[in-house]
Structure formats: structure tokens, C-alpha cells
Amino acid sequence: MSEEVKEVKIETSGKVIQSPCGPIIHGLEDVLVKTTTISDIDGKNGILWYRGYRIDDLAKYSTFEEVAYLILYGKLPNRKELEDFKELLASYRDLPSEVYSIVTTLGKVKAHPMLALEAGVAALGAFDENPNDYSKEANLKRAVKLTSALPIMIAAHYRASRGLDLVKPRKDLSHAANFLYMMFGKEPDETSTKAIDLYLVLHIDHEVPASTFATLVAISTWTDLYSAIAAGIATLKGPLHGGANEAAMKQYLEIGSPENARPYVEKLLAEGKRVMGVGHRVYKAYDPRARIYKELVRQLSEVKGNMTWYRIAEEVEKVVLEKLAPKKLYPNIDFWSGIAMYLLGIPYEYYTPIFAMSRVVGWAAHAIEYLDQHRLFRPRACYTGPHDVPYVPIDKRQ
Numbered sequence: 001m002s003e004e005v006k007e008v009k010i011e012t013s014g015k016v017i018q019s020p021c022g023p024i025i026h027g028l029e030d031v032l033v034k035t036t037t038i039s040d041i042d043g044k045n046g047i048l049w050y051r052g053y054r055i056d057d058l059a060k061y062s063t064f065e066e067v068a069y070l071i072l073y074g075k076l077p078n079r080k081e082l083e084d085f086k087e088l089l090a091s092y093r094d095l096p097s098e099v100y101s102i103v104t105t106l107g108k109v110k111a112h113p114m115l116a117l118e119a120g121v122a123a124l125g126a127f128d129e130n131p132n133d134y135s136k137e138a139n140l141k142r143a144v145k146l147t148s149a150l151p152i153m154i155a156a157h158y159r160a161s162r163g164l165d166l167v168k169p170r171k172d173l174s175h176a177a178n179f180l181y182m183m184f185g186k187e188p189d190e191t192s193t194k195a196i197d198l199y200l201v202l203h204i205d206h207e208v209p210a211s212t213f214a215t216l217v218a219i220s221t222w223t224d225l226y227s228a229i230a231a232g233i234a235t236l237k238g239p240l241h242g243g244a245n246e247a248a249m250k251q252y253l254e255i256g257s258p259e260n261a262r263p264y265v266e267k268l269l270a271e272g273k274r275v276m277g278v279g280h281r282v283y284k285a286y287d288p289r290a291r292i293y294k295e296l297v298r299q300l301s302e303v304k305g306n307m308t309w310y311r312i313a314e315e316v317e318k319v320v321l322e323k324l325a326p327k328k329l330y331p332n333i334d335f336w337s338g339i340a341m342y343l344l345g346i347p348y349e350y351y352t353p354i355f356a357m358s359r360v361v362g363w364a365a366h367a368i369e370y371l372d373q374h375r376l377f378r379p380r381a382c383y384t385g386p387h388d389v390p391y392v393p394i395d396k397r398q
Ligand SMILES: CC(=O)SCCNC(=O)CCNC(=O)[C@H](O)C(C)(C)COP(=O)(O)OP(=O)(O)OC[C@H]1O[C@@H](n2cnc3c(N)ncnc32)[C@H](O)[C@@H]1OP(=O)(O)O
Pocket: 027, 209, 239, 240, 241, 242, 244, 273, 274, 275, 276, 277, 278, 279, 280, 281, 282, 324, 327, 329, 332, 333, 334
């Protein structure tokens, strides 16, 4: 930024707190931190683009591998590029035994799998072949390696937590199918694979949410990509962000039947609590990913012969549209996504890790992009405590 810029006026439609030092843009709402060509959101109209392509088109016609290529390399692959990329991803389907050991140990003690992912990704950094190579090429290679590594870690944690033998990855399956294969030890059917694949396509990137910002803050210090991704995972875990998919499913389980949905939500709102899977910092309309995935959940529920969870969510949605839509609060992707995972037999603590398994691509792409326009993130806080307090020796303190 130019040294001549002395005064900057930041426009925000968000909440501003007046502090003794000046206005604080609460939660950095609407504050721009970088330029990007990776993804864009029209929050007013509920539209999402990856590299200029509408999410609706990519969801309909592309697989996770194609979209991951798009996010990382900036263009949709042709057939040859796609085959090569799939081969590359498959060639990295392995973990050092020490990393397996860390992840499975955390599985055995029933640690949350997001903690295992944080630890596993950081540990993987210890095995980097060229830790001092910070080039774009080296980081892109790491991004692909990490994309292959996360599903292995999640499945290893799941199996260890249940006392099951590990299932080694297969190189001949798609990213989504291999994940389900490692989880359950059998080749998945097409419907289940599609449910995971679409979940991955819809979660791959979302401009600069809290987790991507955490990744950017970390990479802005010139730390390594593994550490920056671990920061993203740590931040995604919270229930106001990625952890909302787990929280939303727990909400449906607590509701238990479609008839209980209305009184449950009305009581929640009367107590000033939040409906999980609802609301968004940027979308002031229905989240386009939620709209797409809702339809998959409906179809999957029919195939599985279990409409209960879809019906419960539908009833919750009715109350939300009635009572919260006037405040521009609508269902987000986390409202629907957990139900599909539940129908696939995946326990709820794995829903956010599966989100991370996709978002790792977006985190890495944003970190790599930011290194080209790099400046250290270092904001200020307005200190409101006292100064020059007289020092009291320990024996004289009250
Ligand atoms: C993949 C993702 O990360 S998507 C987001 C996933 N998170 C969730 O689903 C958790 C539930 N949702 C929320 O907590 C919020 O909507 C967030 C955190 C996502 C966004 O919140 P913010 O932009 O910070 O909005 P903020 O917290 O200022 O809320 C604005 C108003 O809406 C209300 N509100 C926001 N979300 C909800 C909700 N889910 N249920 C009920 N009321 C809500 C707040 O109480 C507040 O009301 P007030 O102005 O009367 O005090």
C-alpha cells in the first residue's frame, strides 16, 4: 500500500462500535483484506461463483476433482489434465506411519476428529521433503498432498475410535468413493458417492470466512502451509462456522419427530437462542449451496427409505422462514448437509472434518494467492485499561 495514503475511509453496512480510539468494525464485517479470483459471493441475491463459474453449473456437471483443479490452477481441466490430476491425487494416498499413529491414538481416546486433523496436518509438515521451499509450485504440490491426506486421517480416526482395523486407501477410486471405502471397508454405491462428491464440490471455497482468514493471518507471517491449514481447521471447528453442521444434526436428533419441530424452534427463539444452520454473515438470502444440497438430501432420503430427518428439517425451515427470514436469516449449507451424512451412516462428529476435507483446497488456494500480494496482518486493539500502575512487590499485594 502507498505510503502517501494517510487517511482511509472504510465503508461498512455492518456493526460499528465506537471506542475511545475510534470506530471498531465489529467482527471485521465487510472489511476487504485482499483481492481474489478464486470465488465470489452475491449475498443479496444468494449467488456463488468459483473462478467465475456459477456453483449451480459446477454442482450439476462437475466432480470434486474437476472443481479442485479449477480452484487450485484457475481453469477447468481438459480430459488429459483431469486424468493427470486424478493420478496425482491418487499417488499421494498415503501417510507416514507416525502421522497414522498420531491420528489413530487421538481416535482411540475419542478426541474430536477436528483435533486429530489439526494435529495430523501439523505432523505431516514434519515430513515435508523441502521445508525451505516456499515457491508457488512447492505450495501447490503441498496443497494436493494435503487434499489426499485429510480423508485418510478422517477415516483412520473413525476406524480407530471404534476399534476397527484400518482400511488402506485405493488408488483406482474417485476421491469421494475412496473416502467412503476407507471409512466402511466396502466399495460405496453410486448414490452415496454422489452425496459425498456434491458435498465436497459445495464446500470447496467461500471467499474469506473466518477459517480462510485464519489461514491467511498465519501465512502472512511466512509460516509454512501445513501450519496455516492447521489454523484453518482449528477455526472451522467452532459451531458458529463449520461446526454448525454437527450442531444442526444434534438439533434434529433432539427434536426427534416432525411434530416436535415447531414447538422446539419457537421455544429456542423465545429463549433468545440460535437455530443452528441458519444465518450468515454475507448471505442475506437463501444460501445457494443449501438450496442445491436440500434437493440431494430429499432424493437420498427417498432412496434410503427414511424421510424423518428431511421432514424434521423441513418443519424447522418453515418456522425459520416465517420468523427469521424477515431479519434476512435463512438456512445455510450446514442446515441440510448433516442429514445426508447421517443417512450414509456417518457419525455427526465427522461432518465438520468432511467439510475441512474439501475446504483444504480453498484454504491452500487463498494462502498461495495471498503470498503474491503479501503483507503481514497486524491490526490494533483499543486499550481501555490503566497505564503506569505503581508496581507492588508480591508480599505487599492484597
Ligand atoms: C459454513 C458456515 O460457516 S455458515 C454459518 C454456520 N453457522 C451457523 O449456522 C450458526 C448459527 N448462525 C449464527 O450464529 C449467525 O447467523 C452467524 C454467526 C453465522 C453470522 O452471524 P453475524 O453475521 O455475526 O450476525 P449476528 O451474530 O450479529 O446476528 C445478527 C442478528 O441475527 C440473529 N441471529 C443470527 N443467527 C441466528 C440464528 N441462527 N438463529 C436466531 N437468530 C440468529 C442474532 O441474534 C442477531 O439478532 P439481534 O440483532 O436481534 O441481536
